[in-house]
Amino acid sequence: MRVVRALITAAVLLALWQGVVSLTGVPRYILPGPLAVADALQRQAPLLVQHGATTLTEILLGLVLGVALGGASALTLASFRTARRWLMPLLVVSQAIPVFALAPLLVLWLGYGMASKVAMAVLVIFFPVTTALFDGLRRTEPGWLDLARTMGASRRSVLWHIRLPAALPAFGSGLRVAAAVAPIGAVIGEWVGSSSGLGYLMLHANARMQIDLLFAALAVLGVFAVALYAAVDALIRRALPWQPDTHPTEEKD
Template identity: 65%
Template sequence: MSALRPLVILAGLLALWQAVVWSSGVAPYILPGPASVAEVLAQRWTSLLRHAGVTVAEVVLGLGFGTILGVASATLIASFRPMRRWLLPVLVVSQAIPVFALAPILTLWLGYGIASKVAMATLIIYFPVTSAFFDGLRRTEPGWIDLARTMNGGRLRTLLRLRVPAALPALASGLRVATAVAPIGAVVGEWVGASAGLGYLMLHANARMQVDVMFAALFVLGLFAVGLYFAVDRTLRWAIPWQPEEHA
């Protein structure tokens, strides 16, 4: 039954979509029906896959770089108190300034290629990963740390063998959030300036009033985002088997 649940949900959403189109009588150039979008998917699947491949690469690279930077920053902040005065303001500024406002600047600096979009995705991913992992590191059970000190555990060994494993469930939560928002940075970057990608395709389809193409690109983007989330979630469940879970 669990394997059929996504198909049932998808079928229900498509039926609701079609019901809205029928009941509202809205023009196709404002809200096309599922059949029109499916026709575009069938006719332009090679173009959609080509643009999707670009966006996928941007998101995956951004997720990788954002995770590495976030884990490194959280480890430094938690391990060295003087670093907090330097890195915490950077962490706050990374969220205080809207990433959307930085998109034109990053495009100007890094060009219209993949680099600016990866940078956008990295900036969006950086905060949830850093904050979640830092919170996990500083909330390590004090009794465990006292036991490690009693057993002459060094600072580095305590960090690697005690604090990091204890903080991995918190990091997993941050990674799930980061995975859900990662496509935002790439797509916004493509809207500002790009030569390929689903965001680029949607922007040009909007200029030509090809609303069905926009919906087709959005559908492909949604499928990829959901698939990436569940892939990351399944990987995290496998990598952190000691994380407590509630089974309904």
């Protein structure tokens, strides 16, 4: 039912869009209608697939690396007092820096290829994942820790068997944010300097007044983002079956 409702909403919006374009007669190079975009999607499919593959690879690599690095740092911070003392201020300050401002530097250092885009995606993913998991690890129900202590558990055992599983829902929220921002990181990286990818294609099409192609690239990117978010969300739900569902998915109406 949810899917049907979403499809109907999308259809209505698309119809409105087409209506505005047809009624006002806006030229195609300013605002193409959805039919023109669909046409571009079909005509330029090979091009879109080629550049889409680049961007998708960057997003996925960035996601995997960013989540792995973020998870590892959160675990390190939670396990070692020294790490917390020395690295926490750094982490907090670095979060205040707009990461996107680093994009030109990354391109300078890592080149026009995929590496700089993956690095960009890793940077935007790293902080939400680290803070989400670290927060989760710090907020363990104190009663569980007491119980584990009377049971003679070592610190490592408590981290592994109690604090980490208890932090997984928080980690899941971080993962959802990561999935949502990963495409942004990759595309910003491509805008700053690249020779392939959907971000590159959008800039290129914009410069040549191929606005229908720009919209087509945007549509592909949108599909990536939604699919990625849905996949991550489904994965989290499957992995944490004990977690009471806070999403009002089964709204009774």
